[in-house]
Amino acid sequence: MQPVRTVPDYNIIINMSTNTVDNQRKVTTSRLIEMKKRGEKIAMLTAYDYSMAQLIDAAGMDVILVGDSASNVMAGNMTTLPITLDQMIYHAKSVIKGTKRALVVCDMPFGTYQGNPMEALASAIRIMKESHAEAVKMEGGSEIRESIERILSAGIPVMGHLGLTPQSINKFGTYAVRAKEEAEAEKLISDALMLQEIGCFAIVLEKIPAALARRVSEQLSIPTIGIGAGGGTDGQVLVMHDMLGINKGFSPKFLRRYADLATAINEAVGRYIDDVKTGDFPNETEQY
Numbered sequence: 139m140q141p142v143r144t145v146p147d148y149n150i151i152i153n154m155s156t157n158t159v160d161n162q163r164k165v166t167t168s169r170l171i172e173m174k175k176r177g178e179k180i181a182m183l184t185a186y187d188y189s190m191a192q193l194i195d196a197a198g199m200d201v202i203l204v205g206d207s208a209s210n211v212m213a214g215n216m217t218t219l220p221i222t223l224d225q226m227i228y229h230a231k232s233v234i235k236g237t238k239r240a241l242v243v244c245d246m247p248f249g250t251y252q253g254n255p256m257e258a259l260a261s262a263i264r265i266m267k268e269s270h271a272e273a274v275k276m277e278g279g280s281e282i283r284e285s286i287e288r289i290l291s292a293g294i295p296v297m298g299h300l301g302l303t304p305q306s307i308n309k310f311g312t313y314a315v316r317a318k319e320e321a322e323a324e325k326l327i328s329d330a331l332m333l334q335e336i337g338c339f340a341i342v343l344e345k346i347p348a349a350l351a352r353r354v355s356e357q358l359s360i361p362t363i364g365i366g367a368g369g370g371t372d373g374q375v376l377v378m379h380d381m382l383g384i385n386k387g388f389s390p391k392f393l394r395r396y397a398d399l400a401t402a403i404n405e406a407v408g409r410y411i412d413d414v415k416t417g418d419f420p421n422e423t424e425q426y
Contacts, residue, residue: 165200165241167273167295167339173200173372174361180340180373182363183381186212186229190378191236199240201363203375204230204271206245206305211379218304219248223261230269243297244271248305251276251285258285262294275342277303279329283336290337298333300326301367302345315366317346330354330362342375343367345392366392 163169173180182201185191186208194202208229209221223246230244244265251258262274273295276286286296302316310316317323326346333341340361343351348368355362355371364371376393379385383398413419 162239165239170340170361180361180363182373182375184378185233188232188236191233195237195240202233202237202240202242204233204242204244205377206247207377211377211385217307221247223247223250223264227265227269230265230271234270242271243273243275244269245275252282255285255288259288259292262289263292266294273297275299277305280332283332287336296338298338298341299344300329300341301343315345315347317350323350327354330358334358334360343371366390
């Protein structure tokens with residue numbers, strides 16, 4: 139049985155992990171760059187609500203991403219495209235309330251930044267003002283450079299996202315590995331260098347060859363966060379529902395499941411139903 143401990147100021151009990159949470163100093167964009175410089179890997183995970191954000195933050199997570207994957211795992215949509223700016227702000231606001239240490243980054247949803255840089259800025263400002271998120275994430279390279287620059291000019295930190303960009307699924311037509319061909323790989327490298335040059339503090343690299351991800355990571359002074367991009371990036375990110383085994387219908391090669399919550403929840407709910415049906419719950423000690 140693993141020992142348990144109470145993390146100061148969190149008021150919840152968590153299992154001991156290999157991460158000792160050596161300090162409770164707030165994670166910031168500059169701290170992520172410091173972590174890359176000293177070779178410390180960055181752990182990032184998605185969250186969409188207050189309760190799960192509390193648990194993930196207390197475990198010592200470096201970055202919590204309020205991902206537009208909420209469209210899939212929270213709203214049941216097939217793609218990330220339908221989620222709205224208002225919905226992303228709602229999720230980010232909930233996560234912020236449950237987070238003390240981790241840096242909270244909020245995805246900018248599809249349609250809020252791709253066309254008009256001024257609309258992009260207005261969308262980013264709404265996210266920052268209404269949710270209190272600490273940075274935004276945007277998918278794409280040179281195509282959205284002007285929007286990124288406009289947002290950065292307002293003092294809003296931006297995390298880039300290259301490789302497989304799910305908001306462009308209808309353009310790609312598939313979730314297959316990207317940048318396997320030389321031309322696309324060279325564009326990705328060029329875009330990564332451009333994102334660093336204009337001021338992005340980190341870049342997500344999704345579903346690209348591991349060798350390419352390592353090459354990009356070695357050329358950048360800002361950290362890269364990989365998902366399906368091998369171990370050569372400066373950090374890793376997964377969707378919470380996938381790595382905890384809540385969503386068992388999604389099993390890509392890059393996914394490692396750390397729990398089987400789908401089975402645990404199903405069994406717990408089943409026992410509750412049985413206890414209610416048989417009259418076992420509540421018993422005499424569970425009533426006033």
